[in-house]
Structure formats: C-alpha cells, structure tokens
Amino acid sequence: MTAKKVRVGFFDFTGCEGCQLAKVSMENELPQILEHIEIVNFREAMSEKSWDMDVAFIEGSITTPACVERINRIRQAAPILVTLGACSTIGGINAIRVGRDLDEIRQEVYGDKRYLFPSLPVMPVSAVVKVDASIYGCPPNPKDVARFLTQFLAGKIPQAPKYPVCIECKLQGNACLLVQGIPCMGVVTRAGCGAWCPSKGQFCYGCRGLIPDANLDALRISFEECGLSQQEIDNKLHLFSGRELEKLS
Amino acid sequence: MKRRGLLSQKAPLFIRHLMNKGQVYGPVKNKTQMPEFAQVDEPSRVVLDYTTTVLPPKRLFQPPEETIYHFSRKDFTVEPAKVSGDGLKILVGLHNYDAEGIACLDYQMARGPADEGWAARRRNWVFVGVSYEPDQHHFSPSVGIGPDHRNGLDLFMDKADGGYNVELLTERGASLLDGFGGWSAPLPETPAPKFHNRLLPMPSDLPHILARSYEHPIWQQEAKRCFSCGSCTMVCPTCYCFDVFDELQLDMESGEKKRHWDSCQVAPFTEVAGGEIFRKETSSRVRHRIYRKFKYITDHYGRPFCIGCGRCIRACPAKISISEVMNNLARKAAG
Incomplete structure (x- = not known):
C-alpha cells in the first residue's frame, strides 16, 4: 500500500537489549517491513534520532527514577506505545529481585558506591504509563513480531493469546513434557511463541508470563511430582513472573 | 469373511x-x-x-492449522484454498x-x-x-x-x-490386494487383548447419568486440579472446534484466512465482544467437555461421542481421567 510510512521509535530500558537485536536479526523480513515504517529513533542501530513519531516500542523494565522520567517523556511524545519483550511487558527476568530488600541488592551489585545508584522495585512499563499493546516473550518470536506488525499496520490493535502454550504445543503434535515428569511451565504460560521451546524438547521457561487465572496450586503439585523442592518451584515461577506473582499475592 | x-x-x-x-x-x-x-x-x-x-487421524482431514482462502487487499479478490x-x-x-x-x-x-x-x-x-x-x-x-x-x-x-x-x-x-503375491496361509491366532481400563455403566446409560449430574460437586473437585490447558480436546478424535483468524503478508496486500484447532477448555474460548466469558468457571468447562462426549451429541447421534482411545487421559498434565469421572458419577448415582 502506498500510505505514508509509520514513524517508529525504539527505546531501551533495563534489559539485555536482546529484543532489539532479535529485531535487527529479522534480515529476511526487514526490507519488507521498512517499506511501511520509518525508524526515527533506535539507539541500537542509528545515531540520528527524532522525537516526532507515531509509535514507540519500549524494551526493558522500569527500575530507576530516571527510567520513570524517561518513559513519561516518551509517552508524551508517542501517540501509541507498545511494549516489546518480557521485561517491558511483565517485568521479565529483572523481577527475580521482587521480594528482596533493595538496599541489600544495591550493596551486592554496587558495593560502597551504592548511594550513586538509586533503585526502584522492578516494574513493567504498564505500572507507570498507559500501554496500548504488547509483544510478549524473551526474546519475542520473529513470527509473532511479524504478526503484530501486519495487524498493527492494517489498523488493528493486536491482541496476544490468553490461552496457554499447550494449545500451540498440541497443534505441533508434541507429547506433553509435564506428563513425562519434565517441569514445563507451558500449562500456565501465555501462548504466542508457537511452543518454541517444548517443540525442541526443552521445557517452557514461562517467558511470556502467566495466563489469566493460571492454576498455580495445581502447578506446584505437578512440579513436586517432578521432584522439585519448594525453593526450586519458587525459582521457576519467579524467573519471569515475579511481578505478576506479587500482584496475585 | x-x-x-x-x-x-x-x-x-x-x-x-x-x-x-x-x-x-x-x-x-x-x-x-x-x-x-x-x-x-x-x-x-x-x-x-x-x-x-x-x-488422532482427524489431523489428515482437519489439519491442526489450515488456510481457508487467500485474499488480496489490493484488488479485493478471494481465492479458496485448494x-x-x-x-x-x-x-x-x-x-x-x-x-x-x-x-x-x-x-x-x-x-x-x-x-x-x-x-x-x-x-x-x-x-x-x-x-x-x-x-x-x-x-x-x-x-x-x-x-x-x-x-x-x-x-x-x-x-x-x-x-x-x-x-x-x-x-x-x-x-487393493490384486497383484500382491506375498500371502501365506492364515496364521495361528493370538489371544484377544485384555483391557485394563473400563467404564462401569453401559454405553446407553451414560447420557442418563449425566442428565442428573449437572450440579454434582465432582465438577468443582476436578476443576481444582485442571490447568484449563486444552490438551484433552486438542488430542480428542471427536473434537473439532476451531478459531478463525487472518494472516497478512508483510507486503500488506496479500493474506490468508486461516483456522486452527481451538479448545473449549481454555477460558477465552467463550469470550465474546465486550469481554463477557460465558463459561468462566473452570468447573463449567470441565463439565462441558464430558457432556459433549456422553450427552449433548450422544442424544442425537445415538452412541457415545467418545471412542475410548484414552488420548485425553494420557495427555492430561493434571491426570484427569474421563473414565474415572464417569465411573465416579455412576457409583454415586447407584449408591
């Protein structure tokens, strides 16, 4: 279509920047995507930047007072704000520190220079500003990113699935890992990845976060039967969903 | 023969x-x-x-995911999938x-x-x-x-x-056998296989048992361990529900109307415009599946809509067993 290109900015907060790299590595799709969008702000891939944009994609979670200030500035500049990846969408791996004392963590990381590094409890972007849509996953699945972009460019606000990974796992014809005693998080984890990990025999890490009304009591029983200790179960649950669990408790 | x-x-x-x-x-x-x-x-x-x-073999006749038709947003054409x-x-x-x-x-x-x-x-x-x-x-x-x-x-x-x-x-x-020369004389028969699982009621009694079990506490009990993951229906040979969606190509001109298997066991299955979910409770979904197999369709098909393959039992991460549920209901009905 010949419509005006959508002006897009990419912004990184606290995260590994893997989401942005995952996007840059969509080599086959990028030329076609760039027919429709113009990237005006992307630290990872350009030096000239603009704040005049239609959409902001946010990667990384909110962890410092400076993050809060910056995300508010982006929100004011961007008519549409989309979170990209687990950290910005659900808090992500950074949320493993949920439930621990912040001063203790600052001491552990920065030592006696900790007073130079103010810190906040880890938050997904939606805890600070309004989020219009989200791309889940650590990292986001390129197919899912393409699905999001095409729907978005067609004028829809794309919705992520609310059902668990099992649906996509069974579409692939996979035998259930959890039934085989392998502690797979797929039963409580939001789909959309196409059962990326379990289709390769690797249990789901839960990187897309919990489905609404996830049956965590049943999950604990299943994981115990897999031979996991309470601590190991907690660790698995908190790996990506620390923030969501905090909300539930 | x-x-x-x-x-x-x-x-x-x-x-x-x-x-x-x-x-x-x-x-x-x-x-x-x-x-x-x-x-x-x-x-x-x-x-x-x-x-x-x-x-189940239904995947050959209703693939897990299939294209219904191709469409073009450029010249507004629709081409049914072959x-x-x-x-x-x-x-x-x-x-x-x-x-x-x-x-x-x-x-x-x-x-x-x-x-x-x-x-x-x-x-x-x-x-x-x-x-x-x-x-x-x-x-x-x-x-x-x-x-x-x-x-x-x-x-x-x-x-x-x-x-x-x-x-x-x-x-x-x-x-089909014409031209095949590899036959032998009929071979000695082996003993009939033994089955280790069974339903207690007669097939014809199954709908009657369910007819009086709608409010039974068993649905709440099973729901406690159910993940609502949908595996049972995805592997079921007689389930056929699907979800329809569009997939646009990145050229933003061509695309496909597709469908993939869906499951009544996941909460969003019954979500309608406005956010209403009419089978919101897990127990109501657990019950629904079993009624689909032994009552609703059975009432007009004339026989159970379950073939006893046990796939849903093997696939269930919560170890929910359709035969155990029916047997428990039968025992309670008899007692």
Missing part, C-alpha cells in the same frame, strides 16, 4: 504394494520417534505395532476406535452447513485397520468398540503368531 496370512517380514512389501495403488498414509515415526499420522514415503517407517498417537487431488488415498495402521472417531466427525461435520474442508479431504479413502495391545488407558470396548469391531474399515490386519491375518472386509478393500 476371507482372510489371508501375512508374515511380519512381508508387511513392508505389502505397504509398498499399496503405495503403487494410491497415496499411503499411516503412523510413521516423527522427529521425536513417536508415531504420527502422516504420508508414508518409505514402508519401513510405518509403525504397525503402536499404542496410540498423540494426535485441497489436494482426488486420487485414491489409503490409510494403513488405523486402530478400530480411530475409524469410529472419523465416523463420528463424518456425522457431525455433515450436520447443518457441511464443513467443506472436511468433506473435500474425506473423499476417496480406503482404511486398513490393525489390531493393538491396549495400555492402561484404552477403554474402547466400554463404548461398544471391542477387539472384533470392524466398522468403517475396508481391510484389517489382525496381529497373529508371526505376522497378521489380513481380513477382506469390503469390495473396495479386496480390490
């Missing part, structure tokens, strides 16, 4: 013979070494001795319950406006059954599909001492 002996070592030759007659499908080892219904490219890859498959040719297709290694599962869906897919994809893919098939050794979950005889059941099959390979006795059940099946 005519029977011919087939030694085990001749079975690949027999499958090779069938491959000269038409496209052959059957349980072949997939990338994880599990048997899965797919097209056969090499007779030695067919697994005739298997417990069951993860996905379903592969009308040549003869032969499904080998089908367990007798799976043939009944296909019969269930033949019935249901033809009701009301017929499902075109199903009808197109179901044309021109010959079914070659094979006997099986039940595991702890099969309960097919309890829903009227005992070891001697041959409904819907054209040929049947009955496991015997040293090979199979091939039964000629229909003209269509018998005609």
Whole structure:
C-alpha cells in the first residue's frame, strides 16, 4: 500500500537489549517491513534520532527514577506505545529481585558506591504509563513480531493469546513434557511463541508470563511430582513472573 | 469373511504394494520417534505395532492449522484454498476406535452447513485397520468398540503368531490386494487383548447419568486440579472446534484466512465482544467437555461421542481421567 510510512521509535530500558537485536536479526523480513515504517529513533542501530513519531516500542523494565522520567517523556511524545519483550511487558527476568530488600541488592551489585545508584522495585512499563499493546516473550518470536506488525499496520490493535502454550504445543503434535515428569511451565504460560521451546524438547521457561487465572496450586503439585523442592518451584515461577506473582499475592 | 496370512517380514512389501495403488498414509515415526499420522514415503517407517498417537487421524482431514482462502487487499479478490487431488488415498495402521472417531466427525461435520474442508479431504479413502495391545488407558470396548469391531474399515490386519491375518472386509478393500503375491496361509491366532481400563455403566446409560449430574460437586473437585490447558480436546478424535483468524503478508496486500484447532477448555474460548466469558468457571468447562462426549451429541447421534482411545487421559498434565469421572458419577448415582 502506498500510505505514508509509520514513524517508529525504539527505546531501551533495563534489559539485555536482546529484543532489539532479535529485531535487527529479522534480515529476511526487514526490507519488507521498512517499506511501511520509518525508524526515527533506535539507539541500537542509528545515531540520528527524532522525537516526532507515531509509535514507540519500549524494551526493558522500569527500575530507576530516571527510567520513570524517561518513559513519561516518551509517552508524551508517542501517540501509541507498545511494549516489546518480557521485561517491558511483565517485568521479565529483572523481577527475580521482587521480594528482596533493595538496599541489600544495591550493596551486592554496587558495593560502597551504592548511594550513586538509586533503585526502584522492578516494574513493567504498564505500572507507570498507559500501554496500548504488547509483544510478549524473551526474546519475542520473529513470527509473532511479524504478526503484530501486519495487524498493527492494517489498523488493528493486536491482541496476544490468553490461552496457554499447550494449545500451540498440541497443534505441533508434541507429547506433553509435564506428563513425562519434565517441569514445563507451558500449562500456565501465555501462548504466542508457537511452543518454541517444548517443540525442541526443552521445557517452557514461562517467558511470556502467566495466563489469566493460571492454576498455580495445581502447578506446584505437578512440579513436586517432578521432584522439585519448594525453593526450586519458587525459582521457576519467579524467573519471569515475579511481578505478576506479587500482584496475585 | 476371507482372510489371508501375512508374515511380519512381508508387511513392508505389502505397504509398498499399496503405495503403487494410491497415496499411503499411516503412523510413521516423527522427529521425536513417536508415531504420527502422516504420508508414508518409505514402508519401513510405518509403525504397525503402536499404542496410540498423540494426535488422532482427524489431523489428515482437519489439519491442526489450515488456510481457508487467500485474499488480496489490493484488488479485493478471494481465492479458496485448494485441497489436494482426488486420487485414491489409503490409510494403513488405523486402530478400530480411530475409524469410529472419523465416523463420528463424518456425522457431525455433515450436520447443518457441511464443513467443506472436511468433506473435500474425506473423499476417496480406503482404511486398513490393525489390531493393538491396549495400555492402561484404552477403554474402547466400554463404548461398544471391542477387539472384533470392524466398522468403517475396508481391510484389517489382525496381529497373529508371526505376522497378521489380513481380513477382506469390503469390495473396495479386496480390490487393493490384486497383484500382491506375498500371502501365506492364515496364521495361528493370538489371544484377544485384555483391557485394563473400563467404564462401569453401559454405553446407553451414560447420557442418563449425566442428565442428573449437572450440579454434582465432582465438577468443582476436578476443576481444582485442571490447568484449563486444552490438551484433552486438542488430542480428542471427536473434537473439532476451531478459531478463525487472518494472516497478512508483510507486503500488506496479500493474506490468508486461516483456522486452527481451538479448545473449549481454555477460558477465552467463550469470550465474546465486550469481554463477557460465558463459561468462566473452570468447573463449567470441565463439565462441558464430558457432556459433549456422553450427552449433548450422544442424544442425537445415538452412541457415545467418545471412542475410548484414552488420548485425553494420557495427555492430561493434571491426570484427569474421563473414565474415572464417569465411573465416579455412576457409583454415586447407584449408591
């Protein structure tokens, strides 16, 4: 279509920047995507930047007072704000520190220079500003990113699935890992990845976060039967969903 | 009924013979070494001795994901997706319950406006059954599909001492054997398989038991451990629900209207515009599945809409068992 290109900015907060790299590595799709969008702000891939944009994609979670200030500035500049990846969408791996004392963590990381590094409890972007849509996953699945972009460019606000990974796992014809005693998080984890990990025999890490009304009591029983200790179960649950669990408790 | 002996070592030759007659499908080892219904490219890859498959053979007639039509947003055209040719297709290694599962869906897919994809893919098939050794979950005889059941099959390979006795059940099946010279005399029969799981009630009693169990506490009890993951329905040979969606190409001009299997066990299945979910409680979804198998459709189909394959039991990460639920309800109804 010949419509005006959508002006897009990419912004990184606290995260590994893997989401942005995952996007840059969509080599086959990028030329076609760039027919429709113009990237005006992307630290990872350009030096000239603009704040005049239609959409902001946010990667990384909110962890410092400076993050809060910056995300508010982006929100004011961007008519549409989309979170990209687990950290910005659900808090992500950074949320493993949920439930621990912040001063203790600052001491552990920065030592006696900790007073130079103010810190906040880890938050997904939606805890600070309004989020219009989200791309889940650590990292986001390129197919899912393409699905999001095409729907978005067609004028829809794309919705992520609310059902668990099992649906996509069974579409692939996979035998259930959890039934085989392998502690797979797929039963409580939001789909959309196409059962990326379990289709390769690797249990789901839960990187897309919990489905609404996830049956965590049943999950604990299943994981115990897999031979996991309470601590190991907690660790698995908190790996990506620390923030969501905090909300539930 | 005519029977011919087939030694085990001749079975690949027999499958090779069938491959000269038409496209052959059957349980072949997939990338994880599990048997899965797919097209056969090499007779030695067919697994005739298997417990069951993860996905039922319905995947050949209603693929897990399929394109309904292609569309163009540029010139506003719609092109229905092509379903592969009308040549003869032969499904080998089908367990007798799976043939009944296909019969269930033949019935249901033809009701009301017929499902075109199903009808197109179901044309021109010959079914070659094979006997099986039940595991702890099969309960097919309890829903009227005992070891001697041959409904819907054209040929049947009955496991015997040293090979199979091939039964000629229909003209269509018998005609496939023309030109094959690998027969032996009928082989000594092996004892009938023992089943380790069963339903306590008679098949005809199942709908009556459910008719008085709608408010039973069992649904709440099962819901406590249910993940609402949908695995039970995804692997069910008589489930057929799907979700329809659009997939646009990145050129933003061409795209496909697609559908993939969906499950009544996941909460968003019944979510409608405005966010209302009319089977919001897990217990209501657990109950719904079992009523679909033994009451709602059974009331007009005349027999259980469950074939006792046990796939849902094997696939359930919460160890929910449809046979156990029905037996508990039957015991409580009797007591």
